[in-house]
Amino acid sequence: DFIHALHEVVPAFGASTDNLERCRTNGIVDCGERHAHIHRRTMLLAEQVKVSKGSPLITCLLEGPSGSGKTAMAATIGIESDFPYVKIISAETMIGLSESSKCAQIVKVFEDAYKSPLSIIILDDIERLIEYVAIGPRFSNLISQTLLVLLKRLPPIGKNVLVIGTTSELDFLKMIGLRDAFSVTYHIPTLDAEDARKVLQHLRVFSDDDIDSAAEALKHLPIKTIYMVVEMAAQGELGGEAEAIYSGQKKIQINHFFDC
Amino acid sequence: DFIHALHEVVPAFGASTDNLERCRTNGIVDCGERHAHIHRRTMLLAEQVKVSKGSPLITCLLEGPSGSGKTAMAATIGIESDFPYVKIISAETMIGLSESSKCAQIVKVFEDAYKSPLSIIILDDIERLIEYVAIGPRFSNLISQTLLVLLKRLPPIGKNVLVIGTTSELDFLKMIGLRDAFSVTYHIPTLDAEDARKVLQHLRVFSDDDIDSAAEALKHLPIKTIYMVVEMAAQGELGGEAEAIYSGQKKIQINHFFDC
Amino acid sequence: DFIHALHEVVPAFGASTDNLERCRTNGIVDCGERHAHIHRRTMLLAEQVKVSKGSPLITCLLEGPSGSGKTAMAATIGIESDFPYVKIISAETMIGLSESSKCAQIVKVFEDAYKSPLSIIILDDIERLIEYVAIGPRFSNLISQTLLVLLKRLPPIGKNVLVIGTTSELDFLKMIGLRDAFSVTYHIPTLDAEDARKVLQHLRVFSDDDIDSAAEALKHLPIKTIYMVVEMAAQGELGGEAEAIYSGQKKIQINHFFDC
Amino acid sequence: DFIHALHEVVPAFGASTDNLERCRTNGIVDCGERHAHIHRRTMLLAEQVKVSKGSPLITCLLEGPSGSGKTAMAATIGIESDFPYVKIISAETMIGLSESSKCAQIVKVFEDAYKSPLSIIILDDIERLIEYVAIGPRFSNLISQTLLVLLKRLPPIGKNVLVIGTTSELDFLKMIGLRDAFSVTYHIPTLDAEDARKVLQHLRVFSDDDIDSAAEALKHLPIKTIYMVVEMAAQGELGGEAEAIYSGQKKIQINHFFDC
Amino acid sequence: DFIHALHEVVPAFGASTDNLERCRTNGIVDCGERHAHIHRRTMLLAEQVKVSKGSPLITCLLEGPSGSGKTAMAATIGIESDFPYVKIISAETMIGLSESSKCAQIVKVFEDAYKSPLSIIILDDIERLIEYVAIGPRFSNLISQTLLVLLKRLPPIGKNVLVIGTTSELDFLKMIGLRDAFSVTYHIPTLDAEDARKVLQHLRVFSDDDIDSAAEALKHLPIKTIYMVVEMAAQGELGGEAEAIYSGQKKIQINHFFDC
Amino acid sequence: DFIHALHEVVPAFGASTDNLERCRTNGIVDCGERHAHIHRRTMLLAEQVKVSKGSPLITCLLEGPSGSGKTAMAATIGIESDFPYVKIISAETMIGLSESSKCAQIVKVFEDAYKSPLSIIILDDIERLIEYVAIGPRFSNLISQTLLVLLKRLPPIGKNVLVIGTTSELDFLKMIGLRDAFSVTYHIPTLDAEDARKVLQHLRVFSDDDIDSAAEALKHLPIKTIYMVVEMAAQGELGGEAEAIYSGQKKIQINHFFDC
Ligand SMILES: Nc1ncnc2c1ncn2[C@@H]1O[C@H](COP(=O)(O)OP(=O)(O)OP(=O)(O)O)[C@@H](O)[C@H]1O
Ligand SMILES: Nc1ncnc2c1ncn2[C@@H]1O[C@H](COP(=O)(O)OP(=O)(O)OP(=O)(O)O)[C@@H](O)[C@H]1O
Ligand SMILES: Nc1ncnc2c1ncn2[C@@H]1O[C@H](COP(=O)(O)OP(=O)(O)OP(=O)(O)O)[C@@H](O)[C@H]1O
Ligand SMILES: Nc1ncnc2c1ncn2[C@@H]1O[C@H](COP(=O)(O)OP(=O)(O)OP(=O)(O)O)[C@@H](O)[C@H]1O
Ligand SMILES: Nc1ncnc2c1ncn2[C@@H]1O[C@H](COP(=O)(O)OP(=O)(O)OP(=O)(O)O)[C@@H](O)[C@H]1O
Ligand SMILES: Nc1ncnc2c1ncn2[C@@H]1O[C@H](COP(=O)(O)OP(=O)(O)OP(=O)(O)O)[C@@H](O)[C@H]1O
Numbered sequence A, B, C, D, E, F: 001d002f003i004h005a006l007h008e009v010v011p012a013f014g015a016s017t018d019n020l021e022r023c024r025t026n027g028i029v030d031c032g033e034r035h036a037h038i039h040r041r042t043m044l045l046a047e048q049v050k051v052s053k054g055s056p057l058i059t060c061l062l063e064g065p066s067g068s069g070k071t072a073m074a075a076t077i078g079i080e081s082d083f084p085y086v087k088i089i090s091a092e093t094m095i096g097l098s099e100s101s102k103c104a105q106i107v108k109v110f111e112d113a114y115k116s117p118l119s120i121i122i123l124d125d126i127e128r129l130i131e132y133v134a135i136g137p138r139f140s141n142l143i144s145q146t147l148l149v150l151l152k153r154l155p156p157i158g159k160n161v162l163v164i165g166t167t168s169e170l171d172f173l174k175m176i177g178l179r180d181a182f183s184v185t186y187h188i189p190t191l192d193a194e195d196a197r198k199v200l201q202h203l204r205v206f207s208d209d210d211i212d213s214a215a216e217a218l219k220h221l222p223i224k225t226i227y228m229v230v231e232m233a234a235q236g237e238l239g240g241e242a243e244a245i246y247s248g249q250k251k252i253q254i255n256h257f258f259d260c
């Protein structure tokens, strides 16, 4: 039924930047040198794929805590590269499908990529793609094996592919041999106080006096969590203050902020 | 057959407050500041969802011992909010269905919610939805994966969703990564003596002299158990006294009460 | 196929006291205050269900060693109550059925009960219903989940149900959360020497001189075992004496009795 | 498909003593008081079933090492009783059948027995019936549950049944609760030197001088093994002597015997 | 589908000595007294089967390290006996078949044997027949149970069968009870230096001076490995010398031999 | 369905050197004596198969870390031999197939080989063929058993086969008995500093001054990794330098190289 499933998949060719934009709901702001460094290195890999003779396939894994910005980073590379085929493979579009249907969808994306001279494939949240759960642990070996083979299989001659994976479960990926199947791995960190301050300055919801202590309170958190905490604080203790805050009329009460 | 099951689900749109009322068989009484605090915070989340720009999806987990009032609290939020779509997903309506049918039902509720500008979805007794049993442990990974993805998937642009989960098995939810999939988690406690006294005063089945020692005896119990124990005591040692007690003609014998 | 199985189940409405009588092959004799106490308490629960406003569903678990009289006790409650619907759910009538057919049968009984204003449902030998075996342990999670939900699901408004479960495997039921799904649990004990003497006096197969030492030898045994041992002894060493014993012509030889 | 399988089973009514005779390939010889005692007790059970009022179902387990004579003993009871229905349930006639077909066959035998006023059912080599293997351990829970229920289910009124089980794996049967499902259990032992001498005297293949040392060498062996060892020795060191030995012309060389 | 598979098996009657000859690719040479002793004992069993009255079924297990000559020995017994039905059951002819098809094939061979007055059935590489792998361990319980029953089931009256099994995994066969299902077990050893010298003398590829040190180097190896090592050495260091060696023109260089 | 799958496989006869060439994307360069030695020994095995009388089947396992050159070596033997049938069996061409379809494909290749007087079959990345994953561990026992049998089954008379396996998971192959199913095993090592220097000299991307320190930095890496690291370094810190480097106009900056 895998073969069958394979044929049912509707071909979806071309780089749909719409989907990629959706991966950055809070936009991209400057959040420190460590994020910027990984961004530069990954862009270099995209260039290497373009000019390489000996490596038609380069694979790169972005790993780090949940909310640290892995998916947003991968989407950004996909958007900034000028590759004709950019595709994100995500569990969101495969809810409830059988393992073999999921495999077929994944294989389909690679087969489509092989038709383009240059492609980027994003394997988003690999642990979710392989239905990982820590108890057991359980996961889909069918999908794992498929990824293990696809991450090694050379594209046809003249076609070059960059695969970017993201994961919050590096240890698990190590154990099943998926980490070592990638050529390079980069760690996306949480923010330090300095990084957090940069993000808060951009958001303009704290008074200048409060921004340092707020940044201090938010250090070691992933960027996505920082956005969520700030938004909760912006509601105010009794609700209803969000509009005034975001329009710049008010600032967040630092004491209420510490309660959140 | 998941796809198939998905189509068979009859669409069920709109907030059925009838079902929600059934979740509070003993009504809602004042049972202390800790319950009240969680109630206020969760109502604030409902408001945040309404006005939010950056967080179209907010997810909140209510956890605590069996009978502590989680489902009643979630139902109350659903009723008190003025959201056009409020839906409770419960194992009760899915007895005996296959894992994939259950998934289809759950996905259907989310898909329906995505059609409403504002929605609340209650995932009641998550451990029961995923067919958890402590031995093994065993559970449905298919349903777990579905929840993990649904709790992260953004609704379409312009649609905002608040998901409220309830569970008595927080440790298990941690282990399978479901706890961390929620934005915030609140603990619903058992009652302390002071809380219990408030509930007993409302019930008016003890004489004023007995109420303190009864409240003391009931402390550290969940509110649902307190209702059950009081009702058993109201039967009297030989049965048949319930009507007299509830009509206020008699009071519960404190000695008999201690036997229950 | 669960849905399918559900429809195939032939509706079986009404209290079949025939079946209940078969659960007490040796009748009911006075076997001590502890059995009597549990009998009274459980009858009180039946009354509570009848008059209750806040608890349309009360659930009670009888647990104790094999042969201690749990099934006979539950059947007796069912017979003595004047409830219009009394039904026993037992593995005996479901031999060889698939898990989902068994679920359908169980659900069917509850659905039928919901049509009667007052019902008693006996879940006999719960460990057998869920196909428990100590090695592993193995059991049917499908049936366990079904019971977990049914023991919490409220009947329709105006319908009241008492569920009585029996089990010899309390520890296992604890581990899978089924014990805590019952409102109350009573322990049915083996007989002490005094209890055993009462039973022997009723049977009239020992001479007055022997009855005390026989009762002493039988203490700490469940009542069912006592009946079996006495019957074996009544055969005599060489067989053929049973008729004489039971007609009162002879008494059991106490020495031969100690051999059994 | 269990239901289906149930109907396919061809009814097989009546006591087929042919099959029972085949269970005693080496006949029945006097092999000591311990075997004789169990034989008498089991015959008493058959009588008890016949006259019992309170116990329409009696169940008895014969356990002991492989080859100790359990099957031969059970077959002998079946032959010597004058019961109209005697049936042996054995894995030999169910090779390669699915678990549910085996269940159907077993249930069928019980259903047939319920049509006869008096029946004996032999469950031969229970560990083989439930497909037990020590690694894991693995076994058929479907068949185990079926046996657990059948060993407790009362026959219709007026029908009495004696079930005799045999097993070499008592510990395993304990663990899955099957041992305790039997009313009584008897241990069939290996032979001691005295028992072995009786068997050898019957076989007449040793000279009178050698018989004691041969019996001594064979002690603690099951009777079936003793038959096999004697037969191997009767071949002689170079083969070809068997006929002479069994016709009484020669005796077994005691030295060659010790080599076997 | 087992039943189905059973009918599909094409009957294959008669002793195909061709297949048996293929089991001895390197012929049979004298490799010491221990091999010869087992050969004699197994031939005696074949004779015992022929004349036995009380043992229509004798079963014998040959076990030892891989390459020690078990299959060749079993095939030799089959060839040297004058039995009308000799059949080898081997995993080679059942690659990729389902467990139930394999069972059907095995049962078919036994059923065919039951039609012949005298038969030998070789169960070659039992661990492979039951799909054993050490991790887990995993194996086919369906096939194991089939063998356990077939090794005990008596042929019809007047038909006598000798079953010879081979295995390199004695410990595993012990654990699943298959070892004890055989009447006798013989250990086929690796060669000692003296045995190896006999084999080398037969091969004539070493000079008389080298033969002792070569035999010493080969001791404790199974005979099959000895053949492989000698053949590799016969190639010479640069290849191309094999013909000269085997035609007797050259001898193997003892130094090159030690490199292999 | 295995049988079915077997017939669907399109026969693919003949040595397709195209596929074999693709296994050496970076060509073959001199990388030290240890690689060369294994190359010579494996070529000798090919010759032995050609002339052998007693060993129509020789099997050889190449094992070592990922990227050490196992597949390239096996492909090279296949190309350099003048065998009429050379075939590589790889997971890449079987993505998403069921276990039984994969078995059928594998068996098909062996059946085709049996039609040629001389064949080489490459089992590439055996752990991937049997769907191995370290957690559990899990793997396909169906495919493992198939390989275990195929690695022992003799080809028809007059047909000779050399099987070359490759693996990075020797320990796992030992545990499931696959390592011992091969006649010989060779370890393909990572490069030492001397080996690495040879490779770098061939690539001509470092200045003569830097080559030693570069080789030192690359020691203990597999050859494939060395190629990847050199290519990344050739991009330069800011990208865009690759062409100049490979055309010989520039050399790699040794400092930038150490960053990679
Ligand atoms: N420089 C930045 N890099 C990454 N994300 C940024 C940056 N600036 C802002 N963001 C915002 O931070 C959020 C990062 O969330 P994202 O979903 O990428 O995290 P994640 O690591 O993929 O989390 P998860 O492990 O849960 O998938 C996004 O909303 C994104 O718009
Ligand atoms: N302030 C209150 N908050 C919550 N429940 C209340 C309150 N006052 C009264 N109750 C009653 O207490 C009971 C709480 O039971 P509920 O089913 O909500 O508990 P639960 O925590 O969901 O238990 P479970 O874990 O078994 O699902 C309800 O009958 C409800 O009517
Ligand atoms: N007062 C009594 N209470 C219970 N049983 C009694 C009483 N007097 C006599 N009996 C007899 O004792 C026996 C009790 O057996 P019963 O089957 O109820 O035990 P059980 O606990 O359900 O055993 P199991 O765990 O094996 O199902 C019945 O035959 C019943 O007729
Ligand atoms: N007094 C006796 N009791 C039992 N068996 C006897 C007796 N005398 C002789 N025999 C012979 O001993 C053999 C006993 O073997 P039997 O098959 O009954 O053993 P078993 O305990 O059932 O073994 P297994 O556990 O392998 O099934 C039979 O061949 C039987 O004819
Ligand atoms: N006396 C002998 N006994 C057995 N084998 C011999 C003898 N002389 C020569 N041989 C040769 O030795 C080889 C023994 O290999 P065989 O396949 O029988 O071993 P095995 O123990 O069955 O190995 P495996 O466990 O791998 O199946 C055969 O090629 C056979 O021709
Ligand atoms: N002498 C050589 N031997 C082997 N490979 C070489 C040699 N010279 C250059 N190479 C190149 O080195 C690379 C070796 O990679 P190869 O795929 O063979 O490694 P592998 O051990 O099979 O890795 P994996 O375990 O990941 O399958 C190939 O690109 C090959 O062209």
Ligand SMILES: [Mg+2]
Pocket (backbone or CB within 6 Å): A070, A071, A072, A124, A125, A166
């Ligand atoms: Mg992400």
Ligand SMILES: [Mg+2]
Pocket (backbone or CB within 6 Å): B070, B071, B072, B124, B125, B166
């Ligand atoms: Mg609840």
Ligand SMILES: [Mg+2]
Pocket (backbone or CB within 6 Å): C070, C071, C072, C124, C125, C166
């Ligand atoms: Mg009972």
Ligand SMILES: [Mg+2]
Pocket (backbone or CB within 6 Å): D070, D071, D072, D124, D125, D166
């Ligand atoms: Mg037996």
Ligand SMILES: [Mg+2]
Pocket (backbone or CB within 6 Å): E070, E071, E072, E124, E125, E166
């Ligand atoms: Mg062999």
Ligand SMILES: [Mg+2]
Pocket (backbone or CB within 6 Å): F070, F071, F072, F124, F125, F166
């Ligand atoms: Mg390789």
